[in-house]
Amino acid sequence: AQSVTQLDSHVSVSEGTPVLLRCNYSSSYSPSLFWYVQHPNKGLQLLLKYTSAATLVKGINGFEAEFKKSETSFHLTKPSAHMSDAAEYFCVVNDGGFKTIFGAGTRLFVKA
Amino acid sequence: GAGVSQSPRYKVAKRGQDVALRCDPISGHVSLFWYQQALGQGPEFLTYFQNEAQLDKSGLPSDRFFAERPEGSVSTLKIQRTQQEDSAVYLCASSLAAGQGNSPLHFGNGTRLTVT
Numbered sequence: 001a002q003s004v005t006q007l008d009s010h011v012s013v014s015e016g017t018p019v020l021l022r023c024n025y026s027s028s029y030s031p032s033l034f035w036y037v038q039h040p041n042k043g044l045q046l047l048l049k050y051t052s053a054a055t056l057v058k059g060i061n062g063f064e065a066e067f068k069k070s071e072t073s074f075h076l077t078k079p080s081a082h083m084s085d086a087a088e089y090f091c092v093v094n095d096g097g098f099k100t101i102f103g104a105g106t107r108l109f110v111k112a
Numbered sequence: 113g114a115g116v117s118q119s120p121r122y123k124v125a126k127r128g129q130d131v132a133l134r135c136d137p138i139s140g141h142v143s144l145f146w147y148q149q150a151l152g153q154g155p156e157f158l159t160y161f162q163n164e165a166q167l168d169k170s171g172l173p174s175d176r177f178f179a180e181r182p183e184g185s186v187s188t189l190k191i192q193r194t195q196q197e198d199s200a201v202y203l204c205a206s207s208l209a210a211g212q213g214n215s216p217l218h219f220g221n222g223t224r225l226t227v228t
Contacts (some may be wrong), residue, residue, distance in 0.1 A: 016184065032214065044114070044203070044219040090154050098168040100145070102154035107205070 002027040004093045006103035014111045019063075019078040021106045026072065031066030031075045035065055035089040038105075044090070050074065062084070084112045114138065116220035118204050124226045125194045133189045133223045137206030144187050145217065146179055147203040155203055161187060162210050194227045201225070 006053040007022040025031060048059025055067040065076045074091060091103040117136040125131050137144050142163055148157035157171040165182035172179070176195075176209075181187040192199055201222040209215035 043221045044217075049216055068214045098160040099116070099157045101157070104154045
């Protein structure tokens, strides 16, 4: 069975400081992992995906994530937060089947 | 280019009414998914279509929920005898590949259902 846990429901950072959103997963197989972002009143948008190629994955808007199998983690980072990054972020796992499982989400607040 | 389109954007139903939610996926996308997103939660899987075949409906919460995709393109999610606990945002997503886990999902903006 597959599952995903986002360790923080809310994260607050100041503009220009680093962002870290934490995600741990559980999967019986080699999973595909994704991060999606949801801005208010907008649809979910793919940030980046990991599919067993490079363990460090670069996405849009300066975000990146590192797959660490030994820690079963896929944390999302960005060196410098921007006000426009304020949104809800979802870590997502798929083990090759039909179901794609979403975490509960982490709301990112960015202070000026 | 057209993305995934969902209608209506908002729906208010009285308890006990039937509702139908429509999803127009991206043209040519084989896979279509329905998700339910309760307030403050992540999307939860409801059902999956590969073309017109419904291959997984294990996430449908009760037999009041029914989904179809008769011609392998547009899909409808129907909820009969709506209850207050059905209030949520219903998201539709499509992807190009058939049942492959590494294909990204393209989401619509959702239908917000409120049952009064």
